[in-house]
Amino acid sequence: MGPQDFHELLTRIAPRITKQDTNYRKSLEPGLKLAVTLRFLATSNSYKTLQYGFRVAHNTISVFIPHVFQAIIDELSDEVLMSPDTPEGWKQVAQSFYNCWNLPHCVGSIDGKHVAIRKPPKTGSLFYNYKDAQYKFMYVDIGHTGSGSDAGVFNESPFKAAIEAVKLNLPEADQPLEYFHVGEDAFALKTWLMKPLPLRNMTHQQRVYNYRLSRARRVVENAFGLLAARFRCLLVTLPLTPDRVIKITHACCVLHNLLLLKNPTIDVAIIDQEDPQHNHEIIPGSWRQDAHLPDMEHLYRGNASIAAKEQRNYLMEYVNSPVGSVPWQDDLLLIHY
Incomplete structure (x- = not known):
């Protein structure tokens, strides 16, 4: 700053x-x-x-x-830490994801991390968040106990309730692919939440799907890495009460967004980069070599609906089609086979 x-x-x-x-x-x-x-x-x-x-x-x-x-x-939360509330606003987010990561109809990347505190009996603290294509937080849910899993915290969040109650004002899709978020395998597959395929011995099409999804999901990993690199207080066990840690975490997210709005390119070396000269190979950001926030427990329960599986198949076909593929994906996956 x-x-x-x-x-x-x-x-x-x-x-x-x-x-x-x-x-x-x-x-x-x-x-x-x-x-x-x-x-x-x-x-x-x-x-x-x-x-x-x-x-x-x-x-x-x-x-x-x-x-x-x-x-x-x-002073700043309502200005710099908020998600869109109109279909037009969500379309701008989706366009940003498409421009940056070539994934259509994606409106956010979801994940959760632990913030450690010296906890009183039977309490803990973590923050759960939802980010846009430019590494900014659009929604945070802070203060759940450390024993919660990614999916468990998300299932209890007002954000999930708003999605299912159709209160986010997401745009109506003009094709079979609905507007969706991306998450890791810990989450349940939904029409509004796509996740990687956990299969072994995947086909080439399935590998392409996972690769294309991971490009958008990497936003959430890098946002966490950038947040921790800026605010080292989140990397230590804080000897404070849960209510104060909630305020600290919330303030860090607000300041993180403010700094990105003021200086969107100042921390380029910290985050992952793609080398366009070499099939978009990943150049790891410096945050990966430093201390970073620990993952939450991965605990998945539940079965995907038929509609969710159909949407995943449609997205898989799209990213493998002449219209939806990117020129380097086949060569890059062949290198890593």
């Missing part, structure tokens, strides 16, 4: 974190509060370590940091 972005953020949240001076002491400047908070998020330094760098007592830091988190969430 450069000086200009810092001052813009400070201008937005200063009214929410400014306190009145009293006869006993002068209140801390809002800029100091924000600087301490960002240092904590970026480095995971303890409050006692931060007090020496900023000359603010650790017990004072512990009081104002949660207020800064809440100010960031309240």
